[in-house]
Amino acid sequence: MATVHVPLPVPAHPNTQPPPELTGKAKLEYDRVLAHFANPEYCLPGTPSEKSSKLMEEECMWLSYECLLRYIRAAKHDVALAIKRIEDTLKWRRDFGIYDVLTAELVEPEAVTGKEFLFGYDTCGRPGLYMCPSKQNTEEGPRQIQFVVWVLERAIDLMGPGVETLALMIDFADKAKNSSISTARTVLNILQSHYPERLGVSLIAHLPWLLHAFFKLITPLIDPLTRTKMIFNPLFELDQLVHDGWGGTQMFAYDHDTYWPVLVEMCEKRREDMARMWRKLGGVVGIKEWDVKVGLRDEKADEEKPVVFEETSQ
Known part of the structure; x- marks a missing residue:
């Protein structure tokens, strides 16, 4: 077997399942967290100016359906704590330089x-x-x-x-x-x-x-x-x-x-593609990572389909 020196491509995972639909208490918890961050007037607490307190596009994309649920579970379903932890992370990501310094x-x-x-x-x-x-x-x-x-x-x-x-x-x-x-x-x-x-x-x-x-x-x-x-x-x-x-x-x-x-290059291209698909799906807080990634997977599958030319009678 030949030695490999480069990363493997992202697998298609055709058998994976979408996240289950929320019901009951779980849905109420999620809806409260989503409403907090999806509010058009939302400003990130503790920021120096009104302009900087507004969420950037990268942050809105990061605040996906699955992301909010991860924090809700990590906070043991305490909605107020989940919101605080998300806001702490939003501020940490800015301070750490995730979007600009960390290259x-x-x-x-x-x-x-x-x-x-x-x-x-x-x-x-x-x-x-x-x-x-x-x-x-x-x-x-x-x-x-x-x-x-x-x-x-x-x-x-x-x-x-x-x-x-x-x-x-x-x-x-x-x-x-x-x-x-x-x-x-x-x-x-x-x-x-x-x-x-x-x-x-x-x-x-x-x-x-x-x-x-x-x-x-x-x-x-x-x-x-x-x-x-x-x-x-x-x-x-x-x-x-x-x-x-x-x-x-x-x-x-x-x-x-x-x-x-x-x-x-692989990661830069994938981030660009995911951002493009996220915008195509509405470009708002709460879009599912599943929908973004499946959209890219299906898009790639369509591109790789062989072109079939129909014969025309003379």
């Missing part, structure tokens, strides 16, 4: 060794995000955290219809270099506060006994539900994921000069 050019120095990369999909269609701490190449600092968030955002770009979570693989082989407790705490806080219900499974391989102490230190910082998704030294196949170290079907090798520009 591929900024974080590329962190990516050159392949210490963190995206490749393939597991049997549930979740994109695979790999971390290889032994390939750490930079001093600990803000850019390392920015890189983690950038890759997470790209994983979300590459989720197909009906997929809202990712598969995180951490390989501690080859004398992995550990992050400090401070960095681990910062990353965990970002993930738990601003990316609720995005982790599908976390597979941790080749964990030496010395690192168990490290995990014991950070375990109290991890949400109990997240802890249930952590699997140590897994022994099962992972479909279209990396073969070496993980038992997947893909012979992948990280070559930065080949991989990086393809990943960046």
